[in-house]
Amino acid sequence: MDYDRNSTTCTKKSCDLAEEVRRSNNARAKMMGYEKYDMFIINPIFGTGLHYNNANELQYYAKGVTLRENISSSSSSNGECWPEKYPLHKAAHDNNVDDIRSNILI
Structure with missing residues (x-):
């Protein structure tokens, strides 16, 4: 079995990434079904260091x-x-x- 080790690892990494994305999308779809919400909105101020003033x-x-x-x-x-x-x-x-x-x- 002669194969190029570098091309196999690159292909394996992209396959792993695709698998992680697929699993993430499936988890998100299940979560949307369980929680019964239509969209996910991230607070744009979160993580910016700006202070909230009520x-x-x-x-x-x-x-x-x-x-x-x-x-x-x-x-x-x-x-x-x-x-x-x-x-x-x-x-x-x-x-x-x-x-x-x-x-x-x-």
Whole structure:
């Protein structure tokens, strides 16, 4: 059996490719039958690196409100001052190491 090894491998590769294409087409046809859809559409933005921006993004009531405004409104409603309620936090805010140590030891 004398044959050209290169021509056989090239033919074999093209046959394998044709077989893979045939199997892929058969699988796609079965999938279309099972899922009952008529067409397959690929999202053109997928894989491009572009960011999706939802125009209908929900606006939350607290968006843009700073923490300081939130604390002042809550402390004024109940009548307590936050330094009295949280003395350790007040000492840390003022960088008072002695008060921090005394509050931790209590």
